[in-house]
Amino acid sequence: MAEQQTILVPRISSFPGHEARARAIVRWLVQQGIxxxxxxxxxxxxxxxxxxxGPGARRVVERPQLLPFDRPANGLEIVSKRCIYTPTRDFLEEAGCPECRQEIxxxxxxxxxEWMPGRTDxxxxPECGHEDDVNGFLFLQPCAFSNLGFVFNGWGAAGFRQSFLDEFAERLGHPVAQVHVDL
Incomplete structure (x- = not known):
């Protein structure tokens, strides 16, 4: 079985107070036994x-029997630096403008x-002049760009329940992208 990651990323380039929010999310996940x-x-x-x-992870996925309890890489890692989150295979780099709907x-x-070193968010x-956080544009494949990411190692096949994703986003205070990466 190939190693994979499911990464939950807030759709904001510079998450204010990102390290404190990450600690709060981890506390919530620990309290839930996830x-x-x-x-x-x-x-x-x-x-x-x-x-x-943790055993509570079974409650937040669609197929708990596919959770990686028996795998060496099964944990949650927090990335708290600016990062580009895209699928590693067959990523098309296609995006559109939400204003003019053109391929950009x-x-x-x-x-x-320019974005990666933090010169801009x-x-x-280039078609209509609409300006927004890079995450505000339309992507054909899930991807995100942020200084905060939650990497769930090996959880992808189990599939997060929508209710968990909704609560995760609510606790973050921002919509999240769910990016799947095969290693």
């Missing part, structure tokens, strides 16, 4: 430290060279 409070080496990034999957993917993805449509 993840463990203590960090262990069950992650897939960097030093592999993550919050291991090439220009938008080229602009991420916004993109201006």
């Amino acid at each position: 993840v463990d409070e203590r960090l262990s080496t069950c992650g897939g990034l960097g030093n592999r430290m993550a919050h291991a999957i 993917g090439e220009a938008l993805f080229d602009s991420l060279e 916004n993109f201006i449509c």
Whole structure:
């Protein structure tokens, strides 16, 4: 079975107070028994430290039998730096303007060279001049751009319930993108 990640990302480039909000989300997930409070080496990034999957995870997914309880990488990792979250395979880099509905993917993805170091959060449509946070544009495939991301290692096949995604977004105070990554 290939390793994969499901990443929940707020649709805002510069999430204010992102580290404090991440701690609040982790506290909520721990209280629900969805993840463990203590960090262990069950992650897939960097030093592999993550919050291991908890028994409450069964309540927030569509297919609990597919949760990765028996896999070494099964935890939740928090990314608190500016990052581009896209699928790793077959990502088309297609985007549209919400104002004029024109295809502007090439220009938008080229602009991420300015976005990544934090010189800007916004993109201006080259067709109509509409300006918004880069996350405000339309994408054919789920992706997001933010200084905050919640990486669930191995949870993708289980599929989050919509009610969980809605509550997650409500607690964050921003809509979220759900990005699937195959490693």
